[in-house]
Amino acid sequence: MIIFVVNCGSSSIKYQLLNMNGEQVLAKGLIERIGMEGSVLKHTPTGKYTVDISAEIPDHSVGIQMALDALTNEEYGVIDSMDEIDAVGHRVVHGGERFTDSVLISDDVLNGIEACAEIAPLHNPPNLYGIKACMRLMYNTPQVAVFDTAFHQTMPKVAYLYGLPYEMYVKYGLRRYGFHGTSHKYVAQQAAEMMGEHMSDLRFITCHLGNGASIAAIKYGKSIDTSMGYTPLEGLVMGTRSGEIDPAIIPFLMEKENMNAQQIDDYLNRRRGILGISGLSSDFRDLESAANRGDERSQLAIDIFAYKVKKYIGGYVAAMGGVDAIIFTAGLGENSPFMRDKICNGLEYLGTRIDPELNKLRGKQMEISIKRARVKIFVIPTNEELVIARDTLNICRRIIKL
Secondary structure, eight states: OEEEEEEEOSSOEEEEEEETTTTEEEEEEEEEOTTSTTOEEEEEETTSOOEEEEOOOOSHHHHHHHHHHHHTOTTTOSSSOGGGOOEEEEEESOOTTTOSSOEEOOHHHHHHHHHGGGTOTTTHHHHHHHHHHHHHHTTTSOEEEEETTGGGGGOOHHHHOOSSOHHHHHHHOOSOOOSOHHHHHHHHHHHHHHHTSOGGGOEEEEEEESSSEEEEEEETTEEEEESOOSSTTSSSOOSSOOOSOOTTHHHHHHHHTTOOHHHHHHHHHHSOHHHHHHSSOSOHHHHHHHHHTTOHHHHHHHHHHHHHHHHHHHHHHHHHTSOSEEEEEHHHHHHOHHHHHHHHTTOGGGSOOBOTTGGGOOSSOEEOBOTTOSSEEEEOOOOHHHHHHHHHHHHHHHHSOO
């Protein structure tokens, strides 16, 4: 089967085309600045150069059509026609409590995704744009929704309920949902394979560390807790997100800085976090360089981030009654030996220690703990597109017998 994986943002579309016979990526692409000047499609057939296609891209439907045209282009395409695409897998950020697994998309599913837009207003609407565009352009092709939140639906109530009246949970769904589920699921599965054991016998702490960052406690194959909450704003201090703060700070800022609800939401999501602490950048590469030059606030931002990650790891060890492996993934987790070492320094009491030489490698799947360590440390590049493609394949085979 050939599967088209689509990830739509508010002004962007990421895509991959995979041949599931061998799980080979045939091509991938990125469409940027949808609905704005300077929109462009960057299309990369595997093993060939990237092709930049500048054009007016007013909406996601035009963008999807451009992606399909690129995939079937005589010069740089990888299939003869879009009829060769057997199914489409869509990343959907929020599935609420309704969607506990990936699903074949129907009108009822579309309504469910739209209903979740109230708790994910920045993410679910563009996800829907992509789904509806693909359904119009490929109306005979099965479409599957894969939810970021689904993997975390195994959390118990003690982990996901807030200290609010229970009626607020029943009435509005105010609870912890968690995100980056496909990433946490993938790296945990890979770590179990590397250890030669089954996930159902292992306890993992998975650290998805990038501009957006979250940590998950995965006990015997199930997520039992995760750092992001009702929205991706909760948890770790992140690139531009504040992470967890005292709720009383919000009305204080609204009064003192004369902000309304929308302004405070924007302030906490886009202008705080590592960027706000350092006053320099949300990119840790910039902060490391500045810290090496003696910039104190950049060093402080690095120290705060590492401290928060370490604190979550300790908390999740306690929640699971131990841990068998700690896994680093995503941009920072995969590519920053400095940050991995800083986070793990002081965790030796768990029975693990980083091997300094192994830790120098970047972006490769590997164990970086010393030999015979009781608790393993892994670096595993995430592959959310592959998880989406696998779920799409399994659903199509199970439900519509493709």
